[in-house]
Amino acid sequence: MRRRTFLLAGLGAGGALVFGWSLTPPRQRLHGRTRPLTEGGTIALNGWLMIAPDDTVTVVSPKAEMGQGIHTALAMLIAEELSCEWAKVRTVHSPIDRIYNNIAAIVDGLPIHSDLDDHLAVRGVRWLTAKMMREVGVMMTGGSSSVRDCWTIARQAGATAREALVLAASARSGVPVADCRVQSGVVICGRQRFRFGELVADAATQRPTEVRLKAPSEFQLIGKPMPRLDARDKARGTATFGIDVRPAGVRYAAVAMAPAADMKPVSFDEAAARARPGVLDVVPLAGSPFGDRPGVAVIADSWWRAKQALAAMPISWSPTAHTQLSDTTITAKLLTAVSREGGLPFRSVGEGREVLTGASRVLEATYEAPYLAHATMEPMNATVLVENKAVTVWTGTQVPGFARKAASTIAGVDEEQVTLHQQLLGGGFGRRLDVDYIAQATAVAKAMPGVPIQLIWSREDDFRHDFYRPAAVSHLRAAINGGALAGIVARSASQAPFREYSKRVGLVFTTAGPDRTTAEGTWDQPYEIPSLHVTHADVELPIPVGSWRSVGHSHQAFFYESFLDEIAAALKTDPLRFRLGLLERHTRAARVLRMAADRAGWSEAPGEAPDGQPIARGVALHFSFGTLVAHVAEVSISPAREIRVHRIVCAVDCGLVVNPDGAAQQVEGAILDGLGTALHGALRIEQGQVTTRNFDGSRPLRLPEVPRLEVHFVPSTDTPTGLGEPALPGVAPAVANAVFRLTGYRLRALPLRLPPEPI
Amino acid sequence: MNRMSRSTYTLQLNGESVSCTAEADMPLLWVLRDVLNRTGTRFGCGAGLCGACTVHVDGVPTRACVTPIQAVASQPITTIEGVDGRVATAVQDAWTKLNVAQCGYCQAGQVMSAIALLAKTPTPSDDDIDAAMQGNLCRCGAYPRIRAAIRTAAESLR
Numbered sequence: 001m002r003r004r005t006f007l008l009a010g011l012g013a014g015g016a017l018v019f020g021w022s023l024t025p026p027r028q029r030l031h032g033r034t035r036p037l038t039e040g041g042t043i044a045l046n047g048w049l050m051i052a053p054d055d056t057v058t059v060v061s062p063k064a065e066m067g068q069g070i071h072t073a074l075a076m077l078i079a080e081e082l083s084c085e086w087a088k089v090r091t092v093h094s095p096i097d098r099i100y101n102n103i104a105a106i107v108d109g110l111p112i113h114s115d116l117d118d119h120l121a122v123r124g125v126r127w128l129t130a131k132m133m134r135e136v137g138v139m140m141t142g143g144s145s146s147v148r149d150c151w152t153i154a155r156q157a158g159a160t161a162r163e164a165l166v167l168a169a170s171a172r173s174g175v176p177v178a179d180c181r182v183q184s185g186v187v188i189c190g191r192q193r194f195r196f197g198e199l200v201a202d203a204a205t206q207r208p209t210e211v212r213l214k215a216p217s218e219f220q221l222i223g224k225p226m227p228r229l230d231a232r233d234k235a236r237g238t239a240t241f242g243i244d245v246r247p248a249g250v251r252y253a254a255v256a257m258a259p260a261a262d263m264k265p266v267s268f269d270e271a272a273a274r275a276r277p278g279v280l281d282v283v284p285l286a287g288s289p290f291g292d293r294p295g296v297a298v299i300a301d302s303w304w305r306a307k308q309a310l311a312a313m314p315i316s317w318s319p320t321a322h323t324q325l326s327d328t329t330i331t332a333k334l335l336t337a338v339s340r341e342g343g344l345p346f347r348s349v350g351e352g353r354e355v356l357t358g359a360s361r362v363l364e365a366t367y368e369a370p371y372l373a374h375a376t377m378e379p380m381n382a383t384v385l386v387e388n389k390a391v392t393v394w395t396g397t398q399v400p401g402f403a404r405k406a407a408s409t410i411a412g413v414d415e416e417q418v419t420l421h422q423q424l425l426g427g428g429f430g431r432r433l434d435v436d437y438i439a440q441a442t443a444v445a446k447a448m449p450g451v452p453i454q455l456i457w458s459r460e461d462d463f464r465h466d467f468y469r470p471a472a473v474s475h476l477r478a479a480i481n482g483g484a485l486a487g488i489v490a491r492s493a494s495q496a497p498f499r500e501y502s503k504r505v506g507l508v509f510t511t512a513g514p515d516r517t518t519a520e521g522t523w524d525q526p527y528e529i530p531s532l533h534v535t536h537a538d539v540e541l542p543i544p545v546g547s548w549r550s551v552g553h554s555h556q557a558f559f560y561e562s563f564l565d566e567i568a569a570a571l572k573t574d575p576l577r578f579r580l581g582l583l584e585r586h587t588r589a590a591r592v593l594r595m596a597a598d599r600a601g602w603s604e605a606p607g608e609a610p611d612g613q614p615i616a617r618g619v620a621l622h623f624s625f626g627t628l629v630a631h632v633a634e635v636s637i638s639p640a641r642e643i644r645v646h647r648i649v650c651a652v653d654c655g656l657v658v659n660p661d662g663a664a665q666q667v668e669g670a671i672l673d674g675l676g677t678a679l680h681g682a683l684r685i686e687q688g689q690v691t692t693r694n695f696d697g698s699r700p701l702r703l704p705e706v707p708r709l710e711v712h713f714v715p716s717t718d719t720p721t722g723l724g725e726p727a728l729p730g731v732a733p734a735v736a737n738a739v740f741r742l743t744g745y746r747l748r749a750l751p752l753r754l755p756p757e758p759i
Numbered sequence: 760m761n762r763m764s765r766s767t768y769t770l771q772l773n774g775e776s777v778s779c780t781a782e783a784d785m786p787l788l789w790v791l792r793d794v795l796n797r798t799g800t801r802f803g804c805g806a807g808l809c810g811a812c813t814v815h816v817d818g819v820p821t822r823a824c825v826t827p828i829q830a831v832a833s834q835p836i837t838t839i840e841g842v843d844g845r846v847a848t849a850v851q852d853a854w855t856k857l858n859v860a861q862c863g864y865c866q867a868g869q870v871m872s873a874i875a876l877l878a879k880t881p882t883p884s885d886d887d888i889d890a891a892m893q894g895n896l897c898r899c900g901a902y903p904r905i906r907a908a909i910r911t912a913a914e915s916l917r
Binding site: 066067068069227228230231232233234235236237238239240241243244246252277301302303304305375376377378379424425426427428429456458459460661662665668669670671672673676694695696700701702703704706708709 | 765782785786788789792793794796798799800801802803804805806808809811838839840850851854855856858859860861862863864865866867870888889892893895896897898899900901902903904905906
């Protein structure tokens, strides 16, 4: 925002195609090597937008639409600067190209405390990392990074295209550029008016040299609640997902996968499967480093017939060495790990762990969180056609580049020989950052060259073969001196999800070193605690783990924000006042916290539930993905000792809000994801195998349980920060803190369950 | 082996007679999706637990994933592709106006359940809405807007 004018010297549409890729500066994210697909006279003015002769503006989105509304938000950024007619805007997914690499997710994911953001060395490290990521980075939708990542480049793309259209209109009309103006898809040059569609062919040859971006005060679209571009198609059921593609001659595959990490099929009765109707082939699968396990697939003319044939085929599996591994023994293992000294230090300030030695009083607590499955509503699936030296993939993925790499590796062709058709995602939540199902579908399709094969997992496959949020425990100690908090020593233990993910997909620069996602949510919070010492012990276990919406924050926020509440109670301080006292220099955080408390009526009595049971409020504040979120939850306990949540008030500071309605939708969704998993989320593991099989085993939130939600955004013109995840982590502690106020009982394990008898 | 033999069924689907060949126990969901290529009805759980596959059989919301084709072969079946009329329009307009959908995968099922509710109970109470919609899961958490959209649709039908 400091520099609203940028130069594009020597970089026309033609020039960009042959431009070398040595250390490309930000503006060179405008033009890719792969041009977006165009048809019917539609012309791409850069890698981010195309215009058709009928004035249709097609926004080219490198970000996967998985429900977060990014296609609408990205279209708003581009349309704002392009000044086109909103009704003419549509969106498509982009091809794979380096210009679409995600810079923000990596740069903002560096393990640097936000207190150091303005430090010169930190800015240098971020600048260098960004430069590197433009070269070797990853095309990725995740880490609540999409708006952050596209905020500047998308507006530059719109503004540059607008300037090209103005230059074209000026050349055609003879009216000087300074006297031309753009309004709603039309360039007005004196008395002459030219529609964008009339100008686009000429505009493609223009080379704007200087382009100015609007100041926030000039925004017409950004900051206004805009309807989602996909709302009607999704209400009518006409929006199509990966599972809905039907290339000519498509056949379907069902798969049986090794139940434990070290198992593989020893033998199977192929003839039994082949005797079933519609069966075309039986394919043994070796598994791959992308995370798909060994198994057997059946191909048939419908998925149900393939699944029936699979069920009719006895498979004998090799034994597992993990017969003693269960969710209970894993928790015990994590508790042992957390009780030992050592581990990776993430932050040590003040006296560090020495603060405990001189403390007049030490508070101590151990918290636990279970594994969680993603359970996207659309089960994992991919459709793959393997031909001689060419592979075509239709799927929904958060990482198109890794998806292409998986298909090329398994099919044994060059990456350039793989064409990926990105589809809408029926939910992501981090599950579709992995490409195991794409590797597996390619392995199956290889058995029937020339035939598109749609591999679909059953819900049981989906629950049992996920890359789960790791189970985690945390041991927290607080040093109290003279009636005040002197320091916190936190030590957690879990598997390292991002490191394990990096190994699966071959993301080399994060396969070694500390995994920041393990301890994020504790060491990186804004509280001014005189001494803080945060360590994490990595534990290796044969359960696959990955990124689950908000990753480490999802459980670390529960641990930390609950423990802060314990400290407030021990000091006999109001939990809100206690937190505000730790935020004297962090005014942005204090403002969010106050906003949630004020809107919730913190100082007033919370009243009672419809059945007369008392209601209490709990509060939590959390910082993640650059965004501050405060929750106040109103909770009562039913006579059957069930936790009931009546109302959640949420305040958010995510910088400038691009689409207030879309943003509210994300916050609502994240709150309910957080609430559902806080109340019900768990995963059963026995003998090294996940035994939770379907929605009856891991109960998601249902409509009757949904509380009243109130979402408030702090008005801001700062650069936008993350939003898809930040409203999730604080829900569990806000609810648990309310339960404590009601019952005096401190819930230290997820999911939140009260013991049967009142304490 | 009788279960494996295929029969030809003439379905009353979205107001048309549609012929298909399937085993008697093949679920309606897979007849729709793989035999007839009507992909608007979605596969979510295969066990009647999530509601993504909700269709109307004689106007009654029904989970297509656990409904054998044989059981519904003679009854009128309506899928998301075939809904029309005042109630359907009111529901889909409210869904659009309130930006209900996020990923949208479950929404065809949600919309089918909502249409069935309002067709039978034009002014539903909160309890009516809870009862009619509690079998439709949404992992994106569109629930508050689903509730609001049903109220908006009911209002517009008055």
